[in-house]
Amino acid sequence: MIDLYYWPTPNGNKITIFLEEVRLLYNIIPVNIMAGEQFNPDFLKVSPNNRIPAIVDHEPVNGGEPIAIFESGAILLYLAEKTGKLIPQDARLEVLQWLFWQMAGLGPMAGQNHHFSEYAPEKIDYAINRYVKETGRLYGVLDKRLADREFVAGDYSIADIAAYPWIVPYKRQSQNLEDFPNLKRWFETIKARPATIRAYEKAEAFKNSNPYNDKVMLSP
Numbered sequence: 001m002i003d004l005y006y007w008p009t010p011n012g013n014k015i016t017i018f019l020e021e022v023r024l025l026y027n028i029i030p031v032n033i034m035a036g037e038q039f040n041p042d043f044l045k046v047s048p049n050n051r052i053p054a055i056v057d058h059e060p061v062n063g064g065e066p067i068a069i070f071e072s073g074a075i076l077l078y079l080a081e082k083t084g085k086l087i088p089q090d091a092r093l094e095v096l097q098w099l100f101w102q103m104a105g106l107g108p109m110a111g112q113n114h115h116f117s118e119y120a121p122e123k124i125d126y127a128i129n130r131y132v133k134e135t136g137r138l139y140g141v142l143d144k145r146l147a148d149r150e151f152v153a154g155d156y157s158i159a160d161i162a163a164y165p166w167i168v169p170y171k172r173q174s175q176n177l178e179d180f181p182n183l184k185r186w187f188e189t190i191k192a193r194p195a196t197i198r199a200y201e202k203a204e205a206f207k208n209s210n211p212y213n214d215k216v217m218l219s220p
Helices: 010-022 072-081 089-119 125-148 158-167 181-191 194-208
Strands: 002-006 026-030 055-057 069-072
Touching: 002 010, 002 125, 010 072, 010 089, 010 158, 010 194, 069 072, 072 089, 072 158, 089 125, 089 158, 125 158, 125 181, 158 181, 181 194
Parallel strands: 002 026
Antiparallel strands: 002 055, 055 069
């Protein structure tokens, strides 16, 4: 059993997509980041950086005590290696490069885009323009990568799962998928996967019961 400390953000949705793909048994423990629950001392024991998602694996491969893991990229890599799924060995290096690209580039830049465009108390044109342009540049990098392949590293993998939720709120990022035809094709393919649909249905359930639902980033 996997305990998933979750809120329906792009990083949180990465993990539900993976778990739904491999049909691994898991239990969602909500951490309402809009209410500050990520600073709860009990949660900090699992995620010392007070960020979701985090997991506790109660059945590690080699047995022993439960294992706590934080950081979405580390969680995806751990679960892929645990299950032997969604990390094709003949493309392992490609998968890891694009997983780290998302963690170091697409996620942080799109996150700053969201912050300065929507959440910052003062609208700073320089910051908004900087991060909108950088988000667009990264979309272009991914679009070029997908020009001659269906998925980022050949077969569908955790590299795709990591990137997809950060493309979901493209409208909030002031991006137009029509400008990135290869990315759009990839996006629509992943959006239609049954596991993705199930993952976002779970996310919608949180949105519908959440008084802060106008701040939750789900589907466009």
